[in-house]
Every structure is written in structure tokens, then in C-alpha cells.
Amino acid sequence: MPPIDTISLAQDLIRKPSVTPTDAGALDVLQAALEGLGFACHRLPFGEGETGSDARVDNLYARLGTAAPNFCFAGHTDVVPTGELAGWSVDPFAAEVKDGILYGRGASDMKGAVAAFVSAAAGFLDDRGEGFGGSISLLITGDEEGDALNGTRKVLDWLGERGETLDMCLVGEPTNPEALGDMIKIGRRGSLTGHLTVHGVQGHTAYPHLADNPVHRLVHMLDALTRATLDEGTEHFQPSTLQISTVDVGNPANNVIPATARATFNIRFNDRHSGDSLTGWLRTVFDEAVGPIGQTGGGRYDLDVRVSGESFLSEPGPFVAAVAEAVEAETGRAPELSTSGGTSDARFIQNHCPVAEFGGVGKTMHKIDEQQPVATLEALARIYRGVLDRVFPA
Numbered sequence: 001m002p003p004i005d006t007i008s009l010a011q012d013l014i015r016k017p018s019v020t021p022t023d024a025g026a027l028d029v030l031q032a033a034l035e036g037l038g039f040a041c042h043r044l045p046f047g048e049g050e051t052g053s054d055a056r057v058d059n060l061y062a063r064l065g066t067a068a069p070n071f072c073f074a075g076h077t078d079v080v081p082t083g084e085l086a087g088w089s090v091d092p093f094a095a096e097v098k099d100g101i102l103y104g105r106g107a108s109d110m111k112g113a114v115a116a117f118v119s120a121a122a123g124f125l126d127d128r129g130e131g132f133g134g135s136i137s138l139l140i141t142g143d144e145e146g147d148a149l150n151g152t153r154k155v156l157d158w159l160g161e162r163g164e165t166l167d168m169c170l171v172g173e174p175t176n177p178e179a180l181g182d183m184i185k186i187g188r189r190g191s192l193t194g195h196l197t198v199h200g201v202q203g204h205t206a207y208p209h210l211a212d213n214p215v216h217r218l219v220h221m222l223d224a225l226t227r228a229t230l231d232e233g234t235e236h237f238q239p240s241t242l243q244i245s246t247v248d249v250g251n252p253a254n255n256v257i258p259a260t261a262r263a264t265f266n267i268r269f270n271d272r273h274s275g276d277s278l279t280g281w282l283r284t285v286f287d288e289a290v291g292p293i294g295q296t297g298g299g300r301y302d303l304d305v306r307v308s309g310e311s312f313l314s315e316p317g318p319f320v321a322a323v324a325e326a327v328e329a330e331t332g333r334a335p336e337l338s339t340s341g342g343t344s345d346a347r348f349i350q351n352h353c354p355v356a357e358f359g360g361v362g363k364t365m366h367k368i369d370e371q372q373p374v375a376t377l378e379a380l381a382r383i384y385r386g387v388l389d390r391v392f393p394a
């Protein structure tokens with residue numbers, strides 16, 4: 001069985017400019033490497049559109065072996081846009097190595113980790129052959145950085161229809177803030193975005209009794225939101241937070257009371273809440289703070305709530321312990337088990353099996369000059385190999 005070099009494969013992947021929802025041949029590169037190792041590969045395109053949230057997206061599910069348990073590496077080959085090219089000191093899709101550092105869009109998030117998955121599996125299979133008492137699979141989506149409608153969630157549905165199960169899953173997002181070994185993520189906070197529109201009655205600022213100022217009402221409502229404490233944190237989670245992201249009136253005139261006022265806010269919430277419980281709470285707070293319907297009819301409001309992910313936690317068990325041991329064996333440090341940060345596709349996988357996230361160092365993800373030291377990626381591949389050795393003991 002040919003060994004797979006983590007860095008060469010990462011470079012081959014970075015050289016395919018797979019900005020969501022475009023694949024640009026990235027999954028072909030990955031599939032060729034996996035087929036060389038004997039994986040059965042299934043390409044799973046979903047979605048009908050050219051752009052937008054239903055844009056057609058390609059996905060790959062690959063499995064070696066048919067026995068249980070089925071250990072899954074999960075991740076994505078899509079990347080975020082480069083932003084202003086002038087800001088980059090390198091071509092973001094050239095995958096140059098300079099002074100021991102691999103540069104390029106996806107080096108950190110997360111083509112480097114996807115390459116480390118494959119090289120870890122190659123080394124493991126070379127030593128152990130195919131009779132290792134289980135299966136190794138990869139679930140790789142091209143729709144993680146976008147709306148995530150036609151990616152991991154649909155692949156999981158497809159697996160369910162085939163009666164195929166995952167027994168444990170390691171997601172390769174760049175979980176380490178500063179250095180390899182910092183952090184394993186065992187859950188994530190949920191995210192809720194609220195769009196609030198307050199309706200008033202337009203009028204002259206000199207005749208406010210003939211109008212109803214929605215800006216005043218909105219200010220009261222937002223004040224009530226920012227004064228509230230959602231919770232004090234829970235065993236594995238930080239306190240929930242609420243941030244107002246924009247307030248929009250768009251009124252160019254200083255002598256006009258506008259007819260509507262809008263605001264958007266985002267709540268990152270822990271396991272004490274759900275999207276539904278928070279929506280109920282928001283309505284209670286707003287009903288109180290908006291005040292009575294005015295004589296001129298103002299004071300109604302609309303609240304549009306989107307929950308992009310509920311909070312979840314994989315209670316630390318044998319699988320998380322195996323990942324933590326493999327990390328410590330390589331880095332000499334016991335990683336923190338954390339639920340911090342944004343959402344990831346682990347939110348979908350946690351409905352199916354125990355899931356943990358561990359990947360490279362995230363400090364340059366989504367930034368200009370995204371990079372990952374060569375030594376970090378090689379160590380990451382050894383950690384993934386260590387996880388396989390612990391999940392499938394000889």
C-alpha cells in the first residue's frame with residue numbers, strides 16, 4: 001500500500017480553488033487517494049441551483065471495510081473566499097511551502113486536516129491490513145462554509161436510508177487556538193439570529209402626538225435584551241451571550257419620525273436553552289418592553305427567528321478519552337475539553353453517534369495568508385493515527 005504524504009496531498013487539495021459551492025476538482029483529488037487505499041467511494045451531489053442556499057454541492061462518502069464499528073473522519077473541502085488578493089503575500093491557491101509553513105486557503109480550515117485523515121488511514125492500513133475489526137470511513141462535504149443545507153446533513157440522511165451507521169466520528173475542524181494539543185471540542189453552543197421590526201406611525205417630529213415613534217420603542221426593547229442575563233454558564237459551557245449586530249432606521253431626515261425601525265441580534269446559547277425556549281423568552285421580553293399599542297396605532301412588531309444550530313454536548317466517554325490520549329501522546333499536553341466557538345457540522349453528526357472535534361491550529365482560518373506549519377500537519381496525522389490505534393486495538 002503506498003504511503004500518503006500529508007503535505008503533498010494537502011497541497012494538491014489547496015490547488016483546487018473550491019470556494020463554496022464550487023468543488024473545482026478537490027473531491028476528485030481526495031477520491032483518487034482513497035480509492036488507491038481500497039476505499040469504496042460514493043459521490044453525493046445535492047441541490048438544484050447554480051448559486052444561493054440550494055446551490056448544487058458535491059459530497060463524498062468513502063468507506064473501507066464492512067464490519068462494525070464504523071469509525072468516521074468528517075470534514076469539508078470547501079473553503080471561504082480569499083477576500084482582497086492584494087492583502088495576501090502568496091497566491092492563496094498555490095500551496096507554497098516557505099520556511100516550513102504551508103500557505104493557502106484551506107491550509108488550516110481544513111484541507112490540511114483532510115490530508116492528515118488520509119495519511120493516517122494509509123499508515124494504519126499498511127501496518128494492520130484490512131482485518132482490523134471494523135471500518136474506517138470519511139464523510140467529506142463541499143457545503144460546510146455555506147448554508148450547509150446540501151452537505152453533511154443530507155449525506156447522513158442518505159446513510160440512514162442505506163441502513164448504514166456511524167459508530168463514532170472525529171471532525172477535523174481547526175480546534176486549537178494557539179498550538180496543537182490545546183483543545184478538543186466536545187460540543188458547541190447553539191446560535192439564534194433574531195430580526196426585529198417595530199412598526200410605528202410616520203409623522204413630523206414637531207407633532208409627535210400624531211405619530212408613533214418606532215425608534216423609541218425599539219430602543220426600549222433592545223435595552224431590555226442587553227440588560228438580561230441569560231444564565232451563568234453550565235458544567236461544560238460558558239455563559240450564553242447576546243450581541244446586537246445592527247440597528248437600522250435609514251432615515252435621512254431629522255424632522256421626520258420614521259414608520260419602521262429594525263434591529264438584528266445574535267444569541268450564542270448553551271445547553272440550558274433551546275431555540276424554542278429562547279424564542280418564547282424573546283417574545284415575553286419584547287411584549288413587555290414595546291409598550292401598549294399607541295392611539296395612532298403604532299407599537300406592533302414582527303420577530304423573525306432563525307436557529308442555525310441547537311447547542312449540543314457529547315458527554316465525555318471512551319471515544320473522547322481515546323482522542324485525548326492520542327493528542328497527549330503526541331504533544332505531551334492534556335487538551336482542554338471545550339464547547340467554545342462557532343458552529344460546525346458536528347451539530348448534525350451528534351444526532352447519530354459520539355462526536356469529537358480535533359484538527360489543526362485555527363488562528364489563521366478565514367484570514368489572509370492562511371497557513372499551517374508543516375510540522376503541525378505531520379503531527380496531526382500522527383495523532384489521527386493514534387486515534388485509529390486506540391479505537392481498533394491490535
Ligand SMILES: [Zn+2]
Nearest residue numbers: 109110144173
Ligand atoms: Zn471548517
